[in-house]
Amino acid sequence: MRFLKLLICLLIACQGFAQSDSIYSKRATRYRPGIFWFFTGMRPGKTGKYDRLVIDVTYNQLQKTGGVSQNPARSFGCNLNLMWDTPLTKAKTVSFGIGLAYKYQKTGPKGLFFADGSNSYTHYYADSSYMDYRKNTFGNHILAIPIEFRFRTHGWQHFKVHIGGSVGYRLQTFQKMWPEKKHAIKDKSLPDVNRLVYGVHMRIGIRNWALFADYTLAPQFKSNKSDKISALAFGVSLSLF
Template sequence: MKHLVLLFICFTFCCGFAQNDEANTVIDSLYKEDQFYAAITYNVLHKVPDNLKQSGFSLGFHIGFIKDMPINSRRNWAIGVGLGYSTNSFNQNLLINTNENKDFVYDIVNENTYSKNKFSNHVIELPIELRWRTSTASDYNFWRIYAGFKLGYMFLNNTKYDGDLGRIKHANINEFNKLQYGLTLSAGYNTWNFYAYYGLNPILKDAALSNGTTLDMTDIKLGLIFYIL
């Protein structure tokens, strides 16, 4: 009998503690999601001229902060506006060099004539997103779909070639479009999220191959994005 009484007292105490703890737990009705992000992408050149090919891994790294602004009472719909930085490389067989007049010229070269040939850029980005998720203030494992638009300012670009013509490097080429913009989509569950970027304007402006073919190529980025509160 004594054991039953002690068990009842312990049970009552534990229940009372649990109820008190639950009562003292305040669910944040003003919670926000996914303030910081980091992404890694494989970069693909799109709308390329004939015989222009990519080789190796063309990678992109992206980090930034997005201000999450819910637009409904449940807070599963939101607008996101942020600021970020990305660096991207494109390994391919387009040689960017200068002629005797110091003008930049563009030629497609044989892949067997070089060991390295790429151009890279560094971009300050302004992402804008419409966000939908299944999260709550206490559930951190949820589905999300974020669709948006990203505006970028390319503040630095450079090219590197190492091959039969020697070592060739150039930086801050005027023909690179400083303004870059495109559509974005990220979707997934919990930690693992697919990310895609589709560039809407050309990487280069007023640039053409020696045979007169205009270089109107854009970029597509595919990879993974990770969000942090």
């Protein structure tokens, strides 16, 4: 009986190995199950497509006519970009990228944003010394569609330049304050938040790493009476595959 069980196991194993010599071996496969079927690790696959999952880690600054108070080191953010890379040349040195991105922008301005008395527009007050708080943050959650033209040299160890922009929707704008010895207070009620977001960005680097810069052209607030605020971000990008 044991011999029979062993024989059956060997036959199944041989059948599994023999399958590689069948018509299935002619198909492009890496024997990866599920979501990792197309995953190629840190190196691109044989398709020659690059930078399909890109993570940007950024330092953010708020820009305003006349200047906004200094942003401390905690003014960081990140972008998660899922991209489709379409080569435009036979050598694959030029390609077009389009995808979906989530952006988390966070800054720590010295001042605070306040709605006016009629709750119709927003002002930034740089001198908020009368407010009893030890720190504050201001930020956005954004969903965007990035579009890029990508230029690179030959080979995996290539030099690359990405030039593009994005358009998206501001999911949420928030302001957070930490009073002395109290829990954080989060404010999401600024009246005239501009939901439409658009801007330009650029990456320049080697292989999986690049320097990154992004400038949001769309103002933070819609009203003509509001302070004209926009965001500048710069940092590093890592392309996972």
